[in-house]
Amino acid sequence: MVETVSGPDLSAALPARSVPAPVVARLPGYLQALESLRAGGRSTVSSEELAGMCAVGSAILRRDLSHLSAAGRRGVGYDCAGLAANIRSFLGLDRVRRIGIIGAGRLGSALADYAGIAASGFALAGVFDTSPRVVGTSVGGLTVSPMGDFAERSAEAGIELAVIAVPAPAAQSAADAAVAAGIRGILNFAPVVLTVPPAVHVRHVDLATELQVLAHYTAAEAREQQQ
């Protein structure tokens, strides 16, 4: 993940009371673990167990959660429901956030069908494509709209976040259309760095970047084994 938020650096671009970006990035994992504990009927969890479920150290988990003023009680641990609600609120998920997917090709339709969208506090409210062959077909239970209708349809549907799943050459114009329609959060799956105004937040998921980071860790291990 490459975070390309407004300004030169995330920590500099956000107000001083903000929580560090790596902490924010770990909160969804804690939330997911808490929800699975609740689904299994558990009401409390120790920091050690929760940390183990999320593959982080328990000291890091306690420090992360201290940003939310979510203190566990010694000998009792964290209240699963209360902590989940706390994280959900912090992440802005105390109401359902509506998303639109731009690009109804294989990647876009795979994302549209991902059942976790609803479970994670989001609702798929629009799918858009420029191709007349795709417009009007059904993707993710919705009828694909022409990209030219993005502003009108996204306003009608209350779309706040856009997921860009188009080929690289089409990604900037998709982002421009989303920004022009008032979208302030973009999740970009296209392998290109988007140029957006400072007020718009972009997260970039890039296969090449992920593979390169993974390559570093596996290569480093191979080097150590040779020594």
Add this chain to the structure above:
Amino acid sequence: MVETVSGPDLSAALPARSVPAPVVARLPGYLQALESLRAGGRSTVSSEELAGMCAVGSAILRRDLSHLSAAGRRGVGYDCAGLAANIRSFLGLDRVRRIGIIGAGRLGSALADYAGIAASGFALAGVFDTSPRVVGTSVGGLTVSPMGDFAERSAEAGIELAVIAVPAPAAQSAADAAVAAGIRGILNFAPVVLTVPPAVHVRHVDLATELQVLAHYTAAEAREQQQ
């Protein structure tokens, strides 16, 4: 991105001389920018310009690159070719790394066709699926192999990294098969936390996590505007 590397915390799990995980995660972006400068015929770049291309602060960029002992020269900047080679070597990309994709559905085939794989120092060397309907078809220029042949085929093809693009219920068994075949790096697109031995590195790309982090930043902004 959730990094679930061996042990409780990445920084704790790696030797002391290791570079911090956030620095490693930014290096592919620097490499991409340097390659695009080189493609445009540029031989040197200032830290300010390179930082601007990567949407980070120039102080952060200089500090990051100091881990590679890649010093820019005052008034000249960084040598694009030299710095790119330096990063490439650090990331373990001084040789082509072979990857296998497990899951030849929409997501898997979209990933297989991603042209950036080769450009980023990787070669797609296998595509695998459990479904007899998919095995034998062509995906990403390769014939899809049955998952039962993973160990044999990956050894033949020299596959070092596996990309998991199967539905959540099938992801753990896909990971188990990859680990059993000696794979030490897994990029997981399935929305489930994988259990792997400590020596295996997993990076997890999860739509819900990315959306939730994005939701935090856009919600925080909305709150500030209300104040």
